Amino acid sequence: MTIYYSLTFLLLAAEMVTFCALVAPLPHTVRKRVFTFLSESAVVAKIAYGLKIAFIFVGVLFVDALQRMFRITAEATAAKSGGLSGTHDVRAETNFAARKFYAQRNTYLTGFALFLSLVLSRTFYIILDLIHAQEEYSKLKKQVDGSGAKTNGEDATVLKKKLDAAEARSRDFDTLKKQSEAQAREYDRLATEYNKATGAPVSDKRKD
Numbered sequence: 001m002t003i004y005y006s007l008t009f010l011l012l013a014a015e016m017v018t019f020c021a022l023v024a025p026l027p028h029t030v031r032k033r034v035f036t037f038l039s040e041s042a043v044v045a046k047i048a049y050g051l052k053i054a055f056i057f058v059g060v061l062f063v064d065a066l067q068r069m070f071r072i073t074a075e076a077t078a079a080k081s082g083g084l085s086g087t088h089d090v091r092a093e094t095n096f097a098a099r100k101f102y103a104q105r106n107t108y109l110t111g112f113a114l115f116l117s118l119v120l121s122r123t124f125y126i127i128l129d130l131i132h133a134q135e136e137y138s139k140l141k142k143q144v145d146g147s148g149a150k151t152n153g154e155d156a157t158v159l160k161k162k163l164d165a166a167e168a169r170s171r172d173f174d175t176l177k178k179q180s181e182a183q184a185r186e187y188d189r190l191a192t193e194y195n196k197a198t199g200a201p202v203s204d205k206r207k208d
């Protein structure tokens with residue numbers, strides 16, 4: 001395997017590890033911090049830019065490996081239909097089979113690397129959108145809970161004020177009633193004393 005296909009294999013392995021890390025069941029707080037760092041870090045942005053350039057070269061390798069695989073397949077078909085026989089035929093088939101295997105390996109290697117890069121990019125942004133949606137949901141839930149508590153508090157305050165007003169009116173009524181009774185007793189006393197002083201018959205209002 002040449003050096004650039006070896007690097008492509010290492011890149012594919014790194015993509016697989018990264019994908020497993022992205023979909024790992026992490027706590028929401030940890031996931032939020034990690035994805036916030038990855039989306040806002042300038043260093044990560046530079047690394048992502050370099051990886052995009054690397055994937056362009058991987059795409060070129062994929063096209064080259066695909067063309068080579070088709071060419072080797074066509075040569076193998078032409079060799080079989082050429083009527084070669086004997087030892088030369090066996091060696092040619094072995095050679096074509098080996099070349100075809102390497103071409104297919106390189107095609108699958110570069111193709112999977114490109115495909116997994118798209119999957120990683122899409123998965124990252126989907127999880128980032130999910131985190132933002134969860135944050136918005138938490139904020140809305142807190143606002144709704146706060147509004148409900150505030151409304152309940154306001155209702156309790158209004159009811160308490162009404163109860164205090166009713167109790168105040170009840171106290172005023174009791175005070176007024178006591179004052180009226182006291183005035184009535186004082187009036188009876190003064191009327192009795194006046195009748196005694198003038199010699200008028202004393203009227204008993206209680207009996208009346």
